[in-house]
Amino acid sequence: xxxxxxxxxxxxxxxxxxxxxxxxxxxxxxxxxxxxxxxxxxxxxxxxxxxxxxxxxxxxxxxxxxxxxxxxxxxxxxxxxxxxxxxxxxxxxxxxxxxxxxxxxxxxxxxxxxxxxxxxxxxxxxxxxxxxxxxxxxxxxxxxxxxxxxxxxxxxxxxxxxxxxxxxxxxxxxxxxxxxxxxxxxxxxxxxxxxxxxxxxxxxxxxxxxxxxxxxxxxxxxxxxxxxxxxxxxxxxxxxxxxxxxxxxxxxxxxxxxxxxxxxxxxxxxxxxxxxxxxxxxxxxxxxxxxxxxxxxxxxxxxxxxxxxxxxxxxxxxxxxxxxxxxxxxxxxxxxxxxxxxxxxxxxxxxxxxxxxxxxxxxxxxxxxxxxxxxxxxxxxxxxxxxxxxxxxxxxxxxxxxxxxxxxxxxxxxxxxxxxxxxxxxxxxxxxxxxxxxxxxxxxxxxxxxxxxxxxxxxxxxxxxxxxxxxxxxxxxxxxx
Numbered sequence: 499x500x501x502x503x504x505x506x507x508x509x510x511x512x513x514x515x516x517x518x519x520x521x522x523x524x525x526x527x528x529x530x531x532x533x534x535x536x537x538x539x540x541x542x543x544x545x546x547x548x549x550x551x552x553x554x555x556x557x558x559x560x561x562x563x564x565x566x567x568x569x570x571x572x573x574x575x576x577x578x579x580x581x582x583x584x585x586x587x588x589x590x591x592x593x594x595x596x597x598x599x600x601x602x603x604x605x606x607x608x609x610x611x612x613x614x615x616x617x618x619x620x621x622x623x624x625x626x627x628x629x630x631x632x633x634x635x636x637x638x639x640x641x642x643x644x645x646x647x648x649x650x651x652x653x654x655x656x657x658x659x660x661x662x663x664x665x666x667x668x669x670x671x672x673x674x675x676x677x678x679x680x681x682x683x684x685x686x687x688x689x690x691x692x693x694x695x696x697x698x699x700x701x702x703x704x705x706x707x708x709x710x711x712x713x714x715x716x717x718x719x720x721x722x723x724x725x726x727x728x729x730x731x732x733x734x735x736x737x738x739x740x741x742x743x744x745x746x747x748x749x750x751x752x753x754x755x756x757x758x759x760x761x762x763x764x765x766x767x768x769x770x771x772x773x774x775x776x777x778x779x780x781x782x783x784x785x786x787x788x789x790x791x792x793x794x795x796x797x798x799x800x801x802x803x804x805x806x807x808x809x810x811x812x813x814x815x816x817x818x819x820x821x822x823x824x825x826x827x828x829x830x831x832x833x834x835x836x837x838x839x840x841x842x843x844x845x846x847x848x849x850x851x852x853x854x855x856x857x858x859x860x861x862x863x864x865x866x867x868x869x870x871x872x873x874x875x876x877x878x879x880x881x882x883x884x885x886x887x888x889x890x891x892x893x894x895x896x897x898x899x900x901x902x903x904x905x906x907x908x909x910x911x912x913x914x915x916x917x918x919x920x921x922x923x924x925x926x927x928x929x930x931x932x933x934x935x936x937x938x939x940x941x942x943x944x945x946x947x948x949x950x951x952x953x954x955x956x957x958x959x960x961x962x963x964x965x966x967x968x969x970x971x972x973x974x975x976x977x978x979x
Contacts, residue, residue, distance in 0.1 A: 538727035543676055546665050546729060550636050552742075553732035557635050560741055562822070562836060563734060566829050569836075570634045571627040573859040576906030579623035580863065580871065582606070583941050585900045594897075597890055601879065601898060604888045608651050608878065616644055616656045625655060629719065629870070630862070636660050638720035638730030640689070641870065642711065643877050651888075653881035655874065662691045663718075665729060667708070676729055678718070679710070686713040717870055737828030740821055751814055830858045856908055863905040875901045907938050 556563040582605050584598040608614050609622030632639040640658040647654040663677040667690060673680050679688040690708045720730025734741065826833040832851035834840055876899050882888040883895055890898060923929035935942040
């Protein structure tokens with residue numbers, strides 16, 4: 499086409515490129531999928547307080563949330579806690595048994611109730627359990643290490659909820675982000691904490707001024723959501739919506755079932771004649787008290803319509819299982835453990851679920867020792883040597899700081915087969931007695947010491963144990979059965 503002697507060509511329509519990844523597709527099906535490229539801290543700063551408060555509400559009122567918190571505390575810490583086994587060695591490479599025993603005994607004493615906590619209310623096992631429970635509920639917790647405290651070791655711990663660290667406090671001039679002050683490498687150098695809990699409404703006058711605490715006095719514990727995250731979010735965050743909906747659904751079904759069991763109904767008036775003289779009236783509506791097994795003849799002109807809701811719904815059971823499986827996945831636990839549901843499971847599937855779940859507990863145990871216990875032990879020993887509550891030379895502190903941790907262990911799922919597998923692994927040189935003892939949560943030296951003591955005791959009283967041959971025969975007979 500020519501206009502005023504110039505050739506005009508119609509532009510071709512742009513070729514629409516097909517998305518290489520289906521996850522990048524757009525359209526009506528994906529209209530509600532609104533992503534962002536914000537840093538983790540931008541999203542956390544906006545939503546943290548709301549998520550944390552909702553998580554706490556679920557922990558108070560939701561049975562599954564409460565069970566999850568208890569599972570975290572009992573499986574990561576356990577009833578006996580995480581035990582210290584110090585491994586300080588002499589210059590010749592041998593264990594310094596005397597020094598290690600002295601340190602372990604003093605550490606155990608410091609961990610008793612009234613010694614390790616600034617309030618005097620908790621033991622070290624209590625503190626570890628509260629830390630893990632708070633991490634699950636709030637997503638983060640602050641542990642302040644107080645040196646020079648008025649106790650035998652001159653050292654104690656103070657637990658602080660995340661509310662003390664105001665996520666809205668940011669000062670770019672001092673490189674403070676969400677209450678944490680950083681150096682040029684984004685390494686925390688100080689924490690700006692509220693002196694009192696900002697949510698303590700029972701106080702007539704609250705001191706919510708901030709105090710700058712050096713970072714080496716604070717253990718800020720959280721599992722980062724992303725690399726760019728400097729604050730933690732509750733561990734239930736992805737499952738909270740489902741959990742709240744389950745609450746509402748269960749309540750509705752429960753109310754419906756209760757109404758259905760009551761077999762209620764309505765009086766209807768079919769014609770003008772015939773006044774019904776029931777037990778009583780409320781705002782002109784006849785009310786009658788129902789007595790089990792008793793029926794009543796209505797006057798002419800009145801009828802009765804039964805209200806009989808069919809609850810619980812026939813699909814209630816299967817629906818709850820599906821939703822709770824999603825919740826369990828979001829919490830990194832097995833459905834059977836969370837829901838207390840062992841119906842219809844076989845040994846193989848149950849074993850598989852338990853093994854996978856235990857790997858989560860082991861990961862958390864390792865994380866807790868690396869991010870808290872190693873650091874606390876080093877500071878405790880530093881003060882214990884300075885105060886001489888541990889009577890060892892301070893100049894050897896680098897040698898003495900050699901902790902290994904023995905977290906709680908888990909019972910064998912199939913004890914007989916697991917024991918046989920371990921015996922075979924030891925005979926073939928694939929495992930040592932030390933490894934096996936550690937897997938069972940025992941110190942090999944303490945185990946041998948106890949075995950030697952019991953051997954002497956048996957000889958003293960003439961006690962004979964079952965021989966290896968007799969034990970082997972029993973095992974073989976059980977295998978045949």
